[in-house]
Amino acid sequence: MQLELISFKLCPFAQRAIIVLNSCNIDYKISYINPMDPPAWFKKISPTLQVPLLKADDTPIFESMVINEFINEISPKNLHPDDAIKAANNRSWIVFSSAMLGNMFDIVTGDEQKFIAAKTQLLQSFDKVLAAKSAGKFFNGNEFNMIDAAFAPIFMRIAWINKYTDNALSLAQLPEIKAWSDAILAVPVVKNSADDGLDDAYLSNIEARKGHLSTLLVD
Ligand SMILES: N[C@@H](CCC(=O)N[C@@H](CS)C(=O)NCC(=O)O)C(=O)O
Structure with a gap:
């Protein structure tokens, strides 16, 4: 699975995704855009026009909490309590x-x-x-x-x-x-x-x- 995180350097929501990806030792590529002036390709894949967005192969996953739950799900490590x-x-x-x-x-x-x-x-x-x-x-x-x-x-x-x-x-x-x-x-x-x-x-x-x-x- 190829993962690409679309981010913006100062975005706290994207920072959460970076922390979770790295905590889980997941390989990913990171690309930066300015969400105030998004490129055309981003407009095509993002219904909210917000970062972070994680491309998992060709599927866009958006909303930082959903991205982090997904990362946790594909990782052998569980970042939530077991209970x-x-x-x-x-x-x-x-x-x-x-x-x-x-x-x-x-x-x-x-x-x-x-x-x-x-x-x-x-x-x-x-x-x-x-x-x-x-x-x-x-x-x-x-x-x-x-x-x-x-x-x-x-x-x-x-x-x-x-x-x-x-x-x-x-x-x-x-x-x-x-x-x-x-x-x-x-x-x-x-x-x-x-x-x-x-x-x-x-x-x-x-x-x-x-x-x-x-x-x-x-x-
Ligand atoms: N609920 C979203 C919030 C993300 C968010 O607000 N991102 C900001 C950057 S920090 C953004 O993309 N703003 C551009 C816009 O709202 O048009 C999440 O958790 O991912």
Whole structure:
């Protein structure tokens, strides 16, 4: 089976697919497009015009969660808990985490009011996640699972924002979440899912968006 991931460097949903592909040691090719100006061949195969899209031979598979479930299914490794109820519960939290990526978007692009609302919602969401998380290093315990891969792009972006501002998205009030973030960001497949310079590209994106966050940047 030939796999080709169509991606966009700054896309957090595509980053999740890269983490899962690499966690499962699956061979794939990666191609980049700009989803804001997609090439004609992509328009033909993508009904949503969104990345990531995984071409499995000639069949397009779209929606990051579906892509990741597919990768898990073709891999000998299972990135979900073996228990069906736990696995379904993890999938529920993965869907929940995608809404948190919506908060991250508003944090980067919004005016002050939108920024504050999105930040409040993000931190409240972490409180809810915490109630479901195990006491272990990762969400389910000591193994890095699909749910951790889903949260990785959120934590990476929070760390970048804190680096470029005076901790505008500090997790100091949520020490268990901070510890989970540190554990996830130290995993090699997570580290390697971001190309060199992606943090700078993210900074440029914050500047270009001219939202409230861009006024909080420090040298
Ligand atoms: N629900 C989709 C969201 C993917 C998504 O929002 N991708 C963005 C890039 S990060 C995109 O392609 N945006 C272009 C567009 O919406 O037209 C998924 O999980 O795959």
